[in-house]
Amino acid sequence: MTKASPTLPIVEMTDDPILNRLRDRFPDAVLEAVEILGMPTLTIARERIVEVCRFLRDDEEVQFDFLTDLTAR
Numbered sequence: 001m002t003k004a005s006p007t008l009p010i011v012e013m014t015d016d017p018i019l020n021r022l023r024d025r026f027p028d029a030v031l032e033a034v035e036i037l038g039m040p041t042l043t044i045a046r047e048r049i050v051e052v053c054r055f056l057r058d059d060e061e062v063q064f065d066f067l068t069d070l071t072a073r
Helices: 017-025 046-058
Strands: 010-012 030-036 039-044
Touching: 017 030, 017 039, 017 046, 039 046
Parallel strands: none
Antiparallel strands: 010 030, 030 039
């Protein structure tokens, strides 16, 4: 008998300031926004990933300088 894997708690992100900035700036780029175990996880349209990453790095209010994970669907 095998045990079923526990499902991770996935919560849709709705009112996050950075997510809101991204959706304002790139309305068609954010395909999905969820939190998994408290970690914000965004799915970005493949053709927009470079400009979204540049924005997250260069924007004065965001200034991200470390990408944790980049995968494909």
